[in-house]
Amino acid sequence: MLKEQLLAVLPDLDPASVVPSASMRSLGADSMDRMDVVVGTVEALGIDAALHRFGDAANLGELTDLILEAVPA
Amino acid sequence: MTAVGIEDIGAYFGTAHVEVGELFQARGLEQARLANLLMRRKSVALPCEDIVTMAVNAARPVLDRLGAEGRATIETVVVATESGVDLAKSAAAFALAFLDLPKTCRVFEVKQACHGGAAAFQMAAASLAVSPRRGRALVIAGDAPIPVQGSYAEPSQGAGAIAVLLGEPRLARWHADRYGLWSFDNTDFRRPAVDVDVINVDLSIMSYIDCLIGSYKNYSEHTASDFGASFDALAMHTPFPGMVRGAHRTAARRLSGMDAAGIDLDFKKRVSASLEVPAEVGNIYSGCTLMALASSLRHHSTTTGHELGVYSYGGGCSSEFIGLTASADTERTPAAAQLDAALSARTKISVERYDAVLDVARRTLPGTPDADDCLRGVSDLVTTAAHTAGPLLMLGSIKDHHREYLWCDKDMS
Numbered sequence: 001m002l003k004e005q006l007l008a009v010l011p012d013l014d015p016a017s018v019v020p021s022a023s024m025r026s027l028g029a030d031s032m033d034r035m036d037v038v039v040g041t042v043e044a045l046g047i048d049a050a051l052h053r054f055g056d057a058a059n060l061g062e063l064t065d066l067i068l069e070a071v072p073a
Numbered sequence: 074m075t076a077v078g079i080e081d082i083g084a085y086f087g088t089a090h091v092e093v094g095e096l097f098q099a100r101g102l103e104q105a106r107l108a109n110l111l112m113r114r115k116s117v118a119l120p121c122e123d124i125v126t127m128a129v130n131a132a133r134p135v136l137d138r139l140g141a142e143g144r145a146t147i148e149t150v151v152v153a154t155e156s157g158v159d160l161a162k163s164a165a166a167f168a169l170a171f172l173d174l175p176k177t178c179r180v181f182e183v184k185q186a187c188h189g190g191a192a193a194f195q196m197a198a199a200s201l202a203v204s205p206r207r208g209r210a211l212v213i214a215g216d217a218p219i220p221v222q223g224s225y226a227e228p229s230q231g232a233g234a235i236a237v238l239l240g241e242p243r244l245a246r247w248h249a250d251r252y253g254l255w256s257f258d259n260t261d262f263r264r265p266a267v268d269v270d271v272i273n274v275d276l277s278i279m280s281y282i283d284c285l286i287g288s289y290k291n292y293s294e295h296t297a298s299d300f301g302a303s304f305d306a307l308a309m310h311t312p313f314p315g316m317v318r319g320a321h322r323t324a325a326r327r328l329s330g331m332d333a334a335g336i337d338l339d340f341k342k343r344v345s346a347s348l349e350v351p352a353e354v355g356n357i358y359s360g361c362t363l364m365a366l367a368s369s370l371r372h373h374s375t376t377t378g379h380e381l382g383v384y385s386y387g388g389g390c391s392s393e394f395i396g397l398t399a400s401a402d403t404e405r406t407p408a409a410a411q412l413d414a415a416l417s418a419r420t421k422i423s424v425e426r427y428d429a430v431l432d433v434a435r436r437t438l439p440g441t442p443d444a445d446d447c448l449r450g451v452s453d454l455v456t457t458a459a460h461t462a463g464p465l466l467m468l469g470s471i472k473d474h475h476r477e478y479l480w481c482d483k484d485m486s
Contacts (some may be wrong), residue, residue: 055276
């Protein structure tokens with residue numbers, strides 16, 4: 001889902017570059033792009049959590065972990 | 074309770090600006106990112122400027138219009154800033170010497186990152202509303218950051234101050250019961266030293282949105298308000314206009330269920346007017362929300378008056394959503410004309426000259442014990458701005474930590 005949102009926001013991105021160790025910043029996403037990716041992902045997954053808990057992720061792997069923790073059971 | 078509101082607004086946006094597009098090019102920043110910033114120009118602080126000079130230069134036009142009799146009724150002067158020149162004495166106390174105000178006045182400084190200006194506004198308005206004296210309050214908010222050269226933050230780091238005179242509700246009416254609050258502890262923005270900004274951009278943006286939704290929900294719980302229908306205009310804390318567009322997009326979807334086309338229309342109709350001035354000035358931190366409010370009153374004017382929602386956010390973090398009632402024809406007021414004049418008073422400078430200004434900016438930072446001839450190399454910018462703005466207060470020198478200020482006019486040699 002995260003990858004899908006990222007590719008929707010940055011359609012020119014090479015899907016093979018979207019790996020856990022990459023950060024959205026290193027992939028060329030600016031701050032507004034990153035906001036759209038995070039908000040789009042949590043809304044698509046039905047997560048009703050404060051957004052700031054996703055603000056400290058250093059890379060896509062960490063962001064994925066934080067999102068998985070917040071997915072409703 | 075006395076009817077209280079915004080009686081007048083003054084603005085000072087420095088003496089010089091750079092084109093943001095030229096700065097992107099000179100720094101080698103990705104041009105694609107410029108579109109999400111929504112900035113056109115940004116104001117530049119000179120080494121002879123600090124929060125005291127900016128506060129005084131923003132307030133002076135308002136006090137000139139008010140006259141001596143009106144000035145005597147001002148009982149509060151508060152300056153909100155993250156760039157205080159002294160850790161004990163407030164910028165308001167420094168400013169008092171240059172504003173021809175009565176001694177029957179309380180003066181203090183407020184700090185809560187970018188929320189400081191709106192927090193001061195709320196406290197000052199409330200104090201007037203419960204006082205039987207029918208006094209006035211002057212709320213000044215602004216900042217003079219040291220830009221981080223080469224960063225993506227630099228193109229939006231502006232300079233300037235807004236002075237809001239609270240008293241008779243000529244421009245907008247304040248309501249004691251129309252506010253919503255949302256604060257929690259985070260570490261998205263800090264300024265541990267006068268020239269060091271530490272920011273977690275992603276955390277800040279997420280917290281901004283959390284607080285917009287949180288403070289608005291708190292507001293609506295007490296006012297039965299509808300985010301999409303209760304306000305004809307919105308003004309929000311604007312670190313850069315693109316941030317507001319992104320936050321509005323999320324809030325409009327979550328709070329009102331708007332679709333993409335509806336959000337776009339709503340942004341143009343209710344929000345874009347508030348971004349006109351910020352797109353010319355950049356981030357003035359504690360003054361951002363009041364600048365967006367002033368921009369909305371200037372560029373979203375109606376013949377009957379309208380409801381205006383104001384959202385303030387400050388890193389750390391604290392936020393407030395405030396409901397005001399804008400008066401009719403706010404675009405045809407002295408405040409609107411002076412807002413335009415404050416922008417046009419600036420001289421466009423090249424990135425090369427901007428860098429030369431930054432090279433000496435640290436000469437006069439708060440805490441500096443001595444600095445001579447602070448106007449050296451920039452007096453032409455000051456005299457040019459004074460042609461439009463009238464006399465401007467500048468920092469002349471610093472001697473043994475004492476800051477010596479002087480008035481500069483268009484004929485200064």
